[in-house]
Amino acid sequence: MSSEFEEKIWEVLRTVKFPGMSRDVVSFGFVKGVEASAGTVKVDLQMATENQAAARQIQEDVDRALRATDGVDEVVVNMRVAVPVKQEQAQQQAVMQDPNLIPGVASVVAVASGKGGVGKSTVAANLAVRLAQLGHSVGLLDADIYGPSVPIMFGITEKPNIDGERNRILPFEKYGIKLMSLGFILDTDTPVIWRGPMVMKAIEQMLGDVEWGELDYLIVDLPPGTGDAQLTLTQRVPLSGAVVVTTPQDVALIDARKGLAMFNKVNVPVIGIIENMSSFVCPHCGESTDVFKQGGGERTAELLGTAFLGAIPLDPKIVEGGDSGVPIVVSEPEGGHADAFRTVAEAVARQVAKSAEQPKLSIF
Numbered sequence: 001m002s003s004e005f006e007e008k009i010w011e012v013l014r015t016v017k018f019p020g021m022s023r024d025v026v027s028f029g030f031v032k033g034v035e036a037s038a039g040t041v042k043v044d045l046q047m048a049t050e051n052q053a054a055a056r057q058i059q060e061d062v063d064r065a066l067r068a069t070d071g072v073d074e075v076v077v078n079m080r081v082a083v084p085v086k087q088e089q090a091q092q093q094a095v096m097q098d099p100n101l102i103p104g105v106a107s108v109v110a111v112a113s114g115k116g117g118v119g120k121s122t123v124a125a126n127l128a129v130r131l132a133q134l135g136h137s138v139g140l141l142d143a144d145i146y147g148p149s150v151p152i153m154f155g156i157t158e159k160p161n162i163d164g165e166r167n168r169i170l171p172f173e174k175y176g177i178k179l180m181s182l183g184f185i186l187d188t189d190t191p192v193i194w195r196g197p198m199v200m201k202a203i204e205q206m207l208g209d210v211e212w213g214e215l216d217y218l219i220v221d222l223p224p225g226t227g228d229a230q231l232t233l234t235q236r237v238p239l240s241g242a243v244v245v246t247t248p249q250d251v252a253l254i255d256a257r258k259g260l261a262m263f264n265k266v267n268v269p270v271i272g273i274i275e276n277m278s279s280f281v282c283p284h285c286g287e288s289t290d291v292f293k294q295g296g297g298e299r300t301a302e303l304l305g306t307a308f309l310g311a312i313p314l315d316p317k318i319v320e321g322g323d324s325g326v327p328i329v330v331s332e333p334e335g336g337h338a339d340a341f342r343t344v345a346e347a348v349a350r351q352v353a354k355s356a357e358q359p360k361l362s363i364f
């Protein structure tokens with residue numbers, strides 16, 4: 001029987017946050033049991049983590065919060081730290097229980113890169129808005145745990161609204177697309193040191209707990225490289241494919257190849273390569289200069305047997321757009337970059353349609 005006293009204990013538990021995060025231990029699912037009667041409280045906590053320090057801290061914080069509660073005389077907090085189940089195994093189990101967290105979304109396109117700073121978020125944001133401008137219903141999920149960019153790129157500083165009745169997070173809507181970012185739920189002042197299971201949980205929440213509704217495309221801005229976020233995504237939603245963003249330098253291209261290899265390994269089709277910061281068009285004389293090298297992305301695509309989706313020029317206005325909260329395809333829908341993004345958006349739509357004809361695998 002759940003007494004009023006017990007309800008109050010749950011309330012208190014909801015005030016205890018995971019160290020460094022704005023999310024509480026109840027919503028993470030760490031509280032496995034609460035017994036509360038006549039001033040005595042017993043709480044069972046369980047976490048699957050390698051982060052022993054965080055587990056100890058949570059145990060202490062829970063103990064302290066409960067002792068400070070009116071009507072509580074005695075407190076016992078049990079903490080069980082389970083050795084994390086091998087991640088792939090856990091994810092496969094999860095996939096079997098619930099194969100698709102976002103059944104209303106027709107195509108999920110991951111935007112990936114081998115390394116950071118190549119303009120992945122810029123491309124993801126402008127691609128999403130451009131697809132919407134072409135008449136599709138589009139969502140953008142910023143799943144970059146190390147450096148979420150959607151809040152700045154779209155000028156959103158507030159937290160998302162929650163539909164309390166249905167316990168759903170409502171995405172923001174701006175420039176015709178739905179938006180959600182890990183940046184909206186992270187404590188911005190705390191460096192993010194995330195362990196696999198937490199990354200998995202957060203990404204699952206960004207997919208399954210957000211009211212995405214019916215969408216033609218959900219564009220996902222992934223962290224650079226090949227880590228837990230990539231794996232979670234590839235295993236929790238049927239990905240239509242991944243788009244790999246690169247710059248024309250050799251180092252970036254080598255990393256892009258590694259990214260491609262990773263997606264191939266997990267049976268996610270790579271729908272193509274986008275070359276960003278491709279050439280520089282002088283705003284004064286209009287002459288085009290290849291700052292790095294020419295055609296590297298195209299050659300890499302050819303070499304790896306994937307499509308070349310287009311090249312985005314290097315332009316200071318793109319930086320301005322990113323910093324000011326108005327993506328360039330919104331501020332200058334008729335400009336040269338908007339054309340470049342249009343080419344890319346159309347190529348992505350074409351490749352997604354093509355890959356839809358092939359069988360998809362979301363488990364490896």
Ligand SMILES: Nc1ncnc2c1ncn2[C@@H]1O[C@H](COP(=O)(O)OP(=O)(O)O)[C@@H](O)[C@H]1O
Pocket residue numbers: 113115116117118119120121122123149276277278312313314315316317318319320322323
């Ligand atoms: N085509 C471009 N021309 C000029 N600057 C760009 C271009 N693409 C991205 N940038 C800038 O480069 C920086 C890194 O881009 P970002 O999209 O955050 O990269 P990533 O997500 O890969 O780390 C940002 O300041 C962004 O405005």
Ligand SMILES: [Mg+2]
Pocket residue numbers: 120121122144147149
């Ligand atoms: Mg980024």
